[in-house]
Amino acid sequence: xxxxxxxxxxxxxxxxxxxxxxxxxxxxxxxxxxxxxxxxxxxxxxxxxxxxxxxxxxxxxxxxxxxxxxxxxxxxxxxxxxxxxxxxxxxxxxxxxxxxxxxxxxxxx
Amino acid sequence: xxxxxxxxxxxxxxxxxxxxxxxxxxxxxxxxxxxxxxxxxxxxxxxxxxxxxxxxxxxxxxxxxxxxxxxxxxxxxxxxxxxxxxxxxxxxxxxxxxxxxxxxxxxxxxxxxx
Numbered sequence: 001x002x003x004x005x006x007x008x009x010x011x012x013x014x015x016x017x018x019x020x021x022x023x024x025x026x027x028x029x030x031x032x033x034x035x036x037x038x039x040x041x042x043x044x045x046x047x048x049x050x051x052x053x054x055x056x057x058x059x060x061x062x063x064x065x066x067x068x069x070x071x072x073x074x075x076x077x078x079x080x081x082x083x084x085x086x087x088x089x090x091x092x093x094x095x096x097x098x099x100x101x102x103x104x105x106x107x108x109x
Numbered sequence: 110x111x112x113x114x115x116x117x118x119x120x121x122x123x124x125x126x127x128x129x130x131x132x133x134x135x136x137x138x139x140x141x142x143x144x145x146x147x148x149x150x151x152x153x154x155x156x157x158x159x160x161x162x163x164x165x166x167x168x169x170x171x172x173x174x175x176x177x178x179x180x181x182x183x184x185x186x187x188x189x190x191x192x193x194x195x196x197x198x199x200x201x202x203x204x205x206x207x208x209x210x211x212x213x214x215x216x217x218x219x220x221x222x223x
Contacts, residue, residue, distance in 0.1 A: 003152065031210060042115075042202045042214040043153070050210075088152060090212075095141060097204075097212055099152040 006089050006100025013079050014108050021087060021103040022073040029091030029098075032065045032072040037086045037102075046087075047074070081107050111137045111207045115215035122193055123223055129189045130218045132203030138183035139205035143212065144176070146199045153202060159186050193222045 006023045013019055023032075031050055035043035047058050049065035049072060056063055062075045072091075076083055084107050089100040112135040122128050132142060140161050145153040157178050159165040165178035175197075177189040186205075190197055198221050204212040 033211065035214070040200075040217070040219070042113075042217040045211065045213060048211045092210070092212070095206060095210065096155065096158065097143075097153075101152050 004089055004091055004098055004100040006103055008103060009101065010104040010106070012106050012108055015079060015081060017079050019076040019079055019083070019105060020073060021089075022071065023089035023091070023100045024071040025091055025098070026070070027091070027093070027098075028069040029093050030069075031092035032063070033090045033092065033097070034061075034063050034072070034074045035088045035090065037088060043088055076105075079105075079107055083107055111135075111205065111211075111213040113139075113203065113205045113213050113215040115201075115203055115218050117218060118216060119219040119221070121221045121223065124194050125192055127189055127191045128193055128220060129187055130201055130203075130220075132186045132188070132205070132215050134184045134205040134207075134213075137205070137207050139186075139207070140183060141206040142180055142186040143204040143206070144178060144186075144188050145202045145204065147202060147217075148199060156188075190220065193220070195222045198222045 004023045034046045037043040047063040053067045054065040060077045086102045090097040114133045116131045144156045156171045157165045157167045159178045159180035167173045180186040202217045203215045
């Protein structure tokens, strides 16, 4: 599948700060998903979005499915040290996923 | 969320041998499972899609005779890397499609071919 445009590529944040990352695509998707991957582990699903315009929260995480179906963003509020990791967006069409390149988050204590 | 397991978590083998990796959906039935490989600092690359009881569909550039996939039941898919070579060393991840059309991933298998 195609690779989505995910930004930023990496970020250093202060503990307690809010974090934002986003993904854009030239194609439309039926579903947008956000995963977090720790070193040596498989990606873990954070949030799934199924409808254009949908805004969904999971604890300190909030994500939105863009109205054009070609973009999505993920916000993390009040970051903590365990938020360190690589975050991937994924767009799903016809059951296949296309992934962003990932955003590496490092938290400064 | 739905749980997917993989076995083994890591394997080291000699060049020329075959390695089998199992992927199981533990608390849901996955009519469709996916196999990915991931190189360091890169995203997941889809290798093939397997549907229970039928032949897998391979992505362009992935050799079906080298990466044998069997999806014999609704909870088990296997990937066999045949005649493995050092360039096959990678992190292999399976994904299972749950009823909500959401894909859940296994913890991955680190393959090292000497």
